[in-house]
Amino acid sequence: MLYVAFPYADAYSQLGIGSVGTLIAHHLRLANPTAPISLVFRNAAAFSKKRFRKDGVNRPTLKVARIEGDTVVTEGFDVDVAMSGKIPALVEAAEKDGLDFVNAGGPIDSLIVCTKTHSTADAIGGLHSRLNPSSVITLLQNGMGVYDELCSKFWPDPVTRPNFVLGTTTHGVTTAGETGSVLHMSPPGQGAIKWGVVPDPRKQIDFEAWLWGRPVRDMSSLTPPESPALPLRAPPDGTGTENLGATLEALLSMTQLSPSLLPMPALYNELLIKLAVNAAINPLTAILGGGYLNNGSLHRSAPGHRLTQQVTKETSQVLMAYMHSLSAPRAAPADTVRLFSYESLLHHVKAVVAATKENISSMANDVKNGRMTEVEYINGYLANLGHRLGVPTPVNRMLVQQVKFKAQVGGLGGTVYPDVRQTIREKEEEALEVRRLSLEERKVSLQERAMLLKEERSAETKRAKREWKRTVRRNATIARNLRAAEVEAAVRGGADPKEMLDASEVSEIITVGAVEVKG
Numbered sequence: 312m313l314y315v316a317f318p319y320a321d322a323y324s325q326l327g328i329g330s331v332g333t334l335i336a337h338h339l340r341l342a343n344p345t346a347p348i349s350l351v352f353r354n355a356a357a358f359s360k361k362r363f364r365k366d367g368v369n370r371p372t373l374k375v376a377r378i379e380g381d382t383v384v385t386e387g388f389d390v391d392v393a394m395s396g397k398i399p400a401l402v403e404a405a406e407k408d409g410l411d412f413v414n415a416g417g418p419i420d421s422l423i424v425c426t427k428t429h430s431t432a433d434a435i436g437g438l439h440s441r442l443n444p445s446s447v448i449t450l451l452q453n454g455m456g457v458y459d460e461l462c463s464k465f466w467p468d469p470v471t472r473p474n475f476v477l478g479t480t481t482h483g484v485t486t487a488g489e490t491g492s493v494l495h496m497s498p499p500g501q502g503a504i505k506w507g508v509v510p511d512p513r514k515q516i517d518f519e520a521w522l523w524g525r526p527v528r529d530m531s532s533l534t535p536p537e538s539p540a541l542p543l544r545a546p547p548d549g550t551g552t553e554n555l556g557a558t559l560e561a562l563l564s565m566t567q568l569s570p571s572l573l574p575m576p577a578l579y580n581e582l583l584i585k586l587a588v589n590a591a592i593n594p595l596t597a598i599l600g601g602g603y604l605n606n607g608s609l610h611r612s613a614p615g616h617r618l619t620q621q622v623t624k625e626t627s628q629v630l631m632a633y634m635h636s637l638s639a640p641r642a643a644p645a646d647t648v649r650l651f652s653y654e655s656l657l658h659h660v661k662a663v664v665a666a667t668k669e670n671i672s673s674m675a676n677d678v679k680n681g682r683m684t685e686v687e688y689i690n691g692y693l694a695n696l697g698h699r700l701g702v703p704t705p706v707n708r709m710l711v712q713q714v715k716f717k718a719q720v721g722g723l724g725g726t727v728y729p730d731v732r733q734t735i736r737e738k739e740e741e742a743l744e745v746r747r748l749s750l751e752e753r754k755v756s757l758q759e760r761a762m763l764l765k766e767e768r769s770a771e772t773k774r775a776k777r778e779w780k781r782t783v784r785r786n787a788t789i790a791r792n793l794r795a796a797e798v799e800a801a802v803r804g805g806a807d808p809k810e811m812l813d814a815s816e817v818s819e820i821i822t823v824g825a826v827e828v829k830g
């Protein structure tokens with residue numbers, strides 16, 4: 312069956328199978344062995360190119376290895392594609408190859424998005440007609456601004472908008488070289504994921520009152536309530552929150568990743584803290600390490616420390632100004648504002664550098680491979696926020712340009728700035744041409760040698776033939792002379808010359824003494 316519209320609230324679609332996406336889909340499968348989980352590829356060709364097809368292992372499997380631990384493989388994933396126009400191609404290919412795990416098309420209940428921030432809007436564009444107000448979109452990404460971008464692009468009207476869950480993680484994950492295979496760098500017990508539900512866009516239900524059984528809005532975001540225990544309280548009747556309830560249960564079921572649910576104001580603080588952490592670690596490792604130095608290397612020298620401090624100081628100025636700019640009912644109490652002080656943010660940055668010291672940051676990996684980075688959604692987001700609030704952000708602005716430069720020019724993984732790439736290609740082509748010509752020359756000279764040899768051989772053969780003919784002729788003459796002498800002697804002795812000659816000799820003219828004998 313190639314088209315399935317799941318009637319249940321517990322079918323999950325995973326968009327983005329990079330490092331974090333692989334980790335999430337893998338743990339979702341471990342915690343929910345029978346739930347339908349689809350891996351959403353950009354298009355049919357993108358699926359075909361992945362190792363799942365190359366190995367001939369058609370149904371996707373995911374592999375997660377711990378640095379000093381087991382490698383666990385999960386399976387049973389379905390395949391879907393984001394570009395709706397490409398679904399017929401995938402379905403056709405699936406029919407041809409008998410791939411019964413292709414479930415492309417149909418409404419989406421729960422979409423977990425772990426794509427890069429800059430490619431999210433494009434990817435959602437292809438899925439947007441399959442998402443409805445009861446769908447849930449979970450965003451687990453670095454950086455900020457994607458939620459606002461998606462709402463303004465696709466759902467400016469809150470009535471049509473799906474529910475959103477936002478998340479942030481401190482797990483260190485890095486690719487193991489091929490799609491769907493990652494190294495989970497955080498030691499067991501370290502790393503966590505925090506989730507929060509964006510308030511009901513239709514303003515019909517207080518999600519937090521439902522999930523915690525009491526209003527939690529007035530609580531200090533410094534001491535958020537404990538994450539609700541599973542199973543969650545049943546969602547209020549008739550509110551269309553079944554998919555939301557199922558999604559939250561699934562997200563909280565991945566216990567090996569230490570997940571917890573926070574009220575949105577507390578989660579928002581976590582997102583901003585993570586933003587500050589990424590704003591320091593990611594661009595600095597990308598610019599200074601180019602993908603070849605891990606996060607820990609940042610703090611192995613005094614200049615590394617100083618650079619981290621400079622970025623964090625400016626980030627703190629922007630975020631403190633933002634906190635002060637909020638007015639009731641969102642006004643931030645003093646203890647919340649203090650979360651964004653320079654000292655507090657620097658403490659977080661240092662803790663994450665230490666916890667992910669072996670990790671190559673995602674941005675460093677991106678510049679190494681000459682890929683677009685998330686810098687616009689991290690340092691660019693802070694620079695824009697600073698601009699709105701009148702806080703100068705020269706450091707963050709500089710980092711944005713440096714990372715972009717590095718990604719375009721300095722990609723050491725073989726992808727470099729287009730002009731340079733063009734020059735390299737031309738040089739390579741020139742070198743190839745030279746090589747081709749020299750081979751051609753060698754081929755020509757070989758051909759010439761072969762021809763000369765052939766000519767020499769045929770001249771030799773002709774010479775030998777001529778010599779042979781001359782020898783034959785000479786021998787024939789000698790034989791004839793001997794025979795003539797023999798016949799002549801016999802004739803002189805009185806013999807009849809005609810009787811002396813056989814038939815073949817009669818056909819020749821033989822001169823025997825003065826007598827010419829004709830056959």
Ligand SMILES: CC(C)(CO)[C@@H](O)C(=O)[O-]
Binds near residue numbers: 593674
């Ligand atoms: C925490 C982090 C910086 C670890 O490398 C991660 O968010 C990343 O790589 O982007």
